[in-house]
Amino acid sequence: MKTNTFIVSAAALCFSISAVAKPLVIAHRGASGYLPEHTLEAKALAYAMKPDYIEQDVVMTKDDRLVVLHDHYLDRVTDVATRFPDRARSDGRYYAIDFTLAEIKTLRVTEGFKIDEQGNKVAGYPDRFPMWKSDFTVPTLEEEIELIQGLNKTLGYDIGIYPEIKAPWFHRYEGKDISIAVLNVLKQYGYDSVDDKVYLQCFDALELKRINDQLLPKMNMDLKLVQLIAYTNWNETMVYQGDVKQPYSYDWMFEPDGMEQVAIYADGIGPWKPMLVDSSSTRDNIIVKPLMASAKKAGLEVHPYTFRADKGRIPAYAKDFNDMMDIFYHQVKVDGLFTDFPDKAVEFLNRH
């Protein structure tokens, strides 16, 4: 257990004797099942659905501003390739870090798309919001926090934020310290203690340790930290030695003492849902993987990603979205989950 959260956790334990905490709903990239991800419109709609937290993936611009975007590229969700055709890097991608905020603000945001073999832009989720309709832009982290805090004032709910520091290893290689920039904004908006409604998440274990051991104490802050978990071969986190990069190995997190090691610097984990429930499970035989028990034994909260109601996105072992909620909230007993459809998860929990 993180030393600086021991007293708070002891208090929480006493409370749990008389009340079981309601598990959390985290609106993944906003209400991204209904509106283009990470737009302020998707966040406002998510807010109205009353989740507990709304997620922000955060990357940095050329002029050191923080924008809410899932990728450190702009090309999956914007018209950057047509607006700035000569600004791609040699890999064909358009990096947010190569553009100023003013430039990014001129881009139109749409539903995420892929380019098919004929060169056509094809929506990643064909049944979601139509591509290139209406008028969406990329928000800054500050704009999004002001939206959520403003709605907390006008509607009177207390909905939290759940920012993810994206690819700190990449930002560092590009000469930028994204973690300090994010912590500065969080502090500026009043998120500086474990009692505040914020979880700070990151896939990069080395960076999360740095945040816990160095940055938070130095900035007189103490936030709830969540270690996101990937498989090594996803290349989600890279480690540079000079100009050569190689994937960070997540293998230690799946070892018997992995979760105890994570609990030294984090308060929770964000695993991919097949890391908790074996994909070979059937409706009569849900196989919960050992990661769940070892995380709970280590005192960690468990918030898996990502729960979607789109066609073909419900695992075979679940009958439908509600059945999937029942399995994860009631059988696996997760503490919260990330979903693109926060209304459905909120409604499920209200009914049960």
Ligand code: G3P
């Ligand atoms: O941060 C939780 C979940 O969002 C992790 O996946 O790739 O959607 O950021 P990703």
Ligand code: CA
């Ligand atoms: Ca995320």
